[in-house]
Amino acid sequence: MASPLTSSTGLGSGLNITDIVSVLVKSDTAAKQAQITRQTANNTAYISGVGALRSALTTFTTAMSKLNDQASPSFNAYAATSASDSIVKATASNTAVAGTYNIEVKNLATSSKVASQAFAAGASTSIPEGDLVISQGGKDYTVKVGANATLQTVRDQINKELGGSGFSANIVTGEDGARLVLGSTTTGANTDISVSGLGLDIDGTKSMADNGAGYITAVAKDAVVLIDGLEVKSASNTVSDAISGIKLDLNGASATGVTTKVTVAANNDGLKTSIQAFVDAFNTLQKAVTSLTSTSKDEDGNTVLGSLTNDPTTRSLLGDVRGVLSEVGAGDRLTTLSQLGINTQRDGTLEFNSTKFTAAMNDKKLGGEVQDLFTGTGGIFERMNKAIEPYNSTDGSLATRKASLDKVAANLAEQQAALDRRTDSLTESLTKKYVALDTALGKMKAQADQITSIFEAINAQAKKS
Incomplete structure (x- = not known):
């Protein structure tokens, strides 16, 4: 920025040179400074908005990734519980069948x-x-x-x-x-x-x-397990093919003749929790986008635009994301979110109706198809990621937009530096001119005072004679 002038008053003229130069410099640079200030503020707001949008998209895709964890699926129709995880831990997949099993671990695989x-x-x-x-x-x-x-x-x-x-x-x-x-x-x-x-x-x-x-102790052995009295051997302590849809992790040997009960039941509560997590993640994204694109009024009644209001890229993104929610899936019976009680509200957020969800699970028996709807091939998560990826990838449109805005910011900074140099140069030049003018006026005033003194002396001499 230009260095401030030190206040000074001309000795010869009595004029405030600092104020005069400041007014003249401002009259010359004010329009350009206003333009740079306005463009910088708008560009900074856009950069902030793009950054906030990318952050919101990353948060949403991360939430979907957690729900799509293959090691711990979130949309299994069934859940398995063991009476003693220290003996055997059971995990149900989407193909399990409800029932109970008595497990005796004769020995672990070694x-x-x-x-x-x-x-x-x-x-x-x-x-x-x-x-x-x-x-x-x-x-x-x-x-x-x-x-x-x-x-x-x-x-x-x-x-x-x-x-x-x-x-x-x-x-x-x-x-x-x-x-x-x-x-x-x-x-x-x-x-x-x-x-x-x-x-x-x-x-x-x-x-x-x-x-x-x-x-040293014994030869290597297979694990031996009795499942409802039927003997199963396994080379490892993970048994995945003995009970359809159930994985058994063997953690310890049972006491002789003692069994551990494993129960497999419908996972309605787990499904509800996972679906609610998706709804919450989407609503967080929607609210973030709304705050970036909406308009509001300040305390003086003036309209305040969001940093991405009327931004075409953001509108296109919203359209693509919302389109995924309304698409029909490829399931046999469960093909839309509305069948699970998920509907879009007027503000763009999702509403999850637990009563309708419970009916879908208990009456229509749709629990087995929830996983495919969300995480299956061509499911909501896959389509949602495909919709977001062109915008939020490292070379996506938002990254390209950010790079372009950064270039604009650098150019505006260069313009501001050039204007500061011009301000300094013009201030220095005008100050020298006015100081020179003040000096000339001082000399003229001194000469006038001298002439006045001469005439006064002549008049005084004439009066004496």
Whole structure:
């Protein structure tokens, strides 16, 4: 900005040079300054509005992503509960069937853990150069051991090269020496680890106690579960195909003969909560857009426009988003939100009628189709994201708009800097001119005073004579 003038009064003329120069400078720059100020205010409001709109869209799409979490689906028609999650945790999918099941976990699935023979020299025991072959489940993994290797360096090499395959190695030192101990994340029968080569031979199907090297406690085992008395085996502690639509996570063995009840029932309350969460997320977006595009009155009765009022991009976005809500889905019986009691109100927000929702669940039995309506292929979430993506992506229209507005802001800043330079230059130039004029007037006044003094002296002399 231009530097302020220091107030000064001409000594020769008595005029306020500062005020005169200020008025002249303002008369020259006022129109351009008003234009820059107005355009800067409007551009800043647009930038703020675009930022707020993008933030609201991101919040909405994030809420949809949480509701569309594949690991924990929000629109399952059924919910499963276990009497003891520490024994078995049950999760129902949309294809489950209501019912109760008595679960007894006979044993959990275990992994193989084996140890080599003991080496009296400890972790520094020399290991010859060559190939170490580790086998599991019919697959061989070769570790090429170089020269000057020790038991410790072999351990480190196994962890580095085979850690990604689920293997882990360590050294355990006991009274009889150091042993290379191998474990695996793979569980189930017939996944016992065997090792051959370099004097580290281990048969994972034999006991270390009997053979010097082998399994430490037991061979790897499948999980064994009784479901309503029917035996089910599983290589892992997650059983997904024993009961249709139900996943069982086995967390502990049951006491002998003791069962844990798993109950599967309609998930109406869960569906209602998830649908309400969607409605709330959409209404938050709608209210944010309304605040950016609406008009209001200030305390003086003047009309105040929102930062994006009459903005064509925002109008287009709203039209696309609302269009998704009114589209007919591809379900068999549940195809519209209105069937679940969701309707659009006059202000654009959604209303969720719980009475109509309850009727849809209990009377019309539409619970099994809610998931497809929202998260299925071509569902509301997929279509909503497709509608929003062209606007809110990193190269979308709103990002392009923001970049354009930033350029305008930079240009206005340059215009303001140029105007400030002109103001400073004009102020300096006019001040010099008026100071020079004041100096000239001062000299003329001094000369006039001198002439007046001469005439006064002559008149005084004439009166004496």
